[in-house]
Amino acid sequence: MSDSVIKHVKMGRALFWTSCLSEPLFTLYGLVAFILYKDLGASAFQITILTCLKPLITILSFYWSSGIGGRFKKNVVLAGIFMRVPFLFCLWCDSSWFLIAAAVNYMFFFRAAIPGWMELVRKNVREESRGRLFSLSSAIGYLEGIVLSLGLGSLLDQDPSLWKILFFSAALLGLVVVVIQAKIPVDEEEEKKERLSLKELLLRPWKDSYQLVRQRPDFANYQWKFMLYGFGIMLIQPALPIFTVDKLGLSYTELTAGISMAKGLGFALSSPLWSKKMEQVSFSYLASWVFLTVGAFPLLLTCSLWGVGWFYLAYFWYGVGQGGSHLISHMAGPIFAAKEESSRYTGVGVALGGIRGAIAPPLGGYLSFFLGPIEVLLLGGFFCFYSGVTLLRSRYTRSTLMAPKRTD
Known part of the structure; x- marks a missing residue:
């Protein structure tokens, strides 16, 4: 071999x-x-x-x-x-x-x-x-x-x-x-490190990331849309336990069946389908449909007010969306990097994930207290839908939609 x-x-x-x-x-x-x-x-x-x-x-x-x-x-x-x-x-x-x-x-x-x-x-x-x-x-x-x-x-x-x-x-x-x-x-060549001041050590990674998104508007467009999508998902996290306990009154058994089993089944069944679709369409087009898929989760969850079956369906659908989300969030770096080193691209996503994680959950908890969990769920769904629609309509998505994919 x-x-x-x-x-x-x-x-x-x-x-x-x-x-x-x-x-x-x-x-x-x-x-x-x-x-x-x-x-x-x-x-x-x-x-x-x-x-x-x-x-x-x-x-x-x-x-x-x-x-x-x-x-x-x-x-x-x-x-x-x-x-x-x-x-x-x-x-x-x-x-x-x-x-x-x-x-x-x-x-x-x-x-x-x-x-x-x-x-x-x-x-x-x-x-x-x-x-x-x-x-x-x-x-x-x-x-x-x-x-x-x-x-x-x-x-x-x-x-x-x-x-x-x-x-x-x-x-x-x-x-x-x-x-x-x-x-x-793996073939690795260690880069020679230059001596940097403390200020440079703190600022250099952010400067490099800023230069990267400036040089790659297609990558910047994707990261901005993923930021909105991720913000929506993290915004609803504090509202989920409030909604399921106060509005639905579910038992631990019902919660486990929905969150662990239904969601896990959706993730496992959909992951191969998302990866197969990645070979057929552009990355941005696939990502837009991931955002739209996850955006339907809060809407389906609110339907649980009329029956627990909707709760299981919602978490199964959430698992389907998470199967795609897990794929694109990890593969974005290697795909956008192509022949370049991908760690810079992946690092941008990691940093932005930390930023939205510091803002969205506290804001979601605050809004859940003052507005109510249902309103927060709908707001989070809106962010997901908005990011999906705008990415789908983006010129970067449309320009690569029919691009041939390598199959050799």
Whole structure:
């Protein structure tokens, strides 16, 4: 086999194993707030600190990824180690502040590794197969997450103190991923670093990103539309529990069935379809339909007032949209970069995600209190629909709509 084929095969295996072996810790991370409150007796202030730090950490991770300097695999491997090691000490430390620090550290390096990881995918996976392999590995991981969330939740209900062993085991399993990623073949040339002042270190990544969007109006157009779409989705997050509890009065069983199972099924079934569509149409055209698909979720959810069946349908449809959203958010960098280094492009998306994460959820909570959850759901849906329609009508989308796609 040629070197390119060997790289393609090894990267495909790495995608699969990374998704499978990383999912246990990622699933447990989603339960951190509940573990803090139920088992460690964390205060509302500590839960608030954890919530507020998440978007800030995402923005700060932009600095790590911007300093890759051609060392993509090294970046991914180091981030993989740093994000998991603190959880190995959970067996001997039951401090709520320690768990908060470990969770924040995990999200920092999880986000920081994305640009380097997607650059490895771009370098090693053939263009026509990237979307398909990435979607398949993501769908498998998502299905695994559904099973794990139900199983881990049941275990913690029986013995809340098991979280220590679970975190330790999941972190240890995740470190196997690092070994697999370290064996990925890739040609890297480390860039020579110039000595920069503190001011330059802080401002250079933002200046470089600004120059990038100035030079690439098509990329800037997509990122602006994705910003509006992402803002709408994050705006409705505080309204979701208020709506489901106060307006629908659903039980935990009904919530689990909708949020975990229906959404997960929609994600898993739609991911291969989105990746196949990516091979047939332009990226911006596909993204516009992702935005429109997700925009229908708040509307369907409000219909739950007339029957719980609408609740399950809404979350299934949300999963369908999330299957496409996960694909385009990760593949945007490699696709817009083409033959260039993609980490700069992916880094822009990571930074903007942190910015909207710092603004939209607090605003959504404020509006839910003063206007009501239904109004916030409709407002979030409007942002998604507006971004989808304007991207669909964009000259960049129309100019590339009929562009031939490579099939060789």
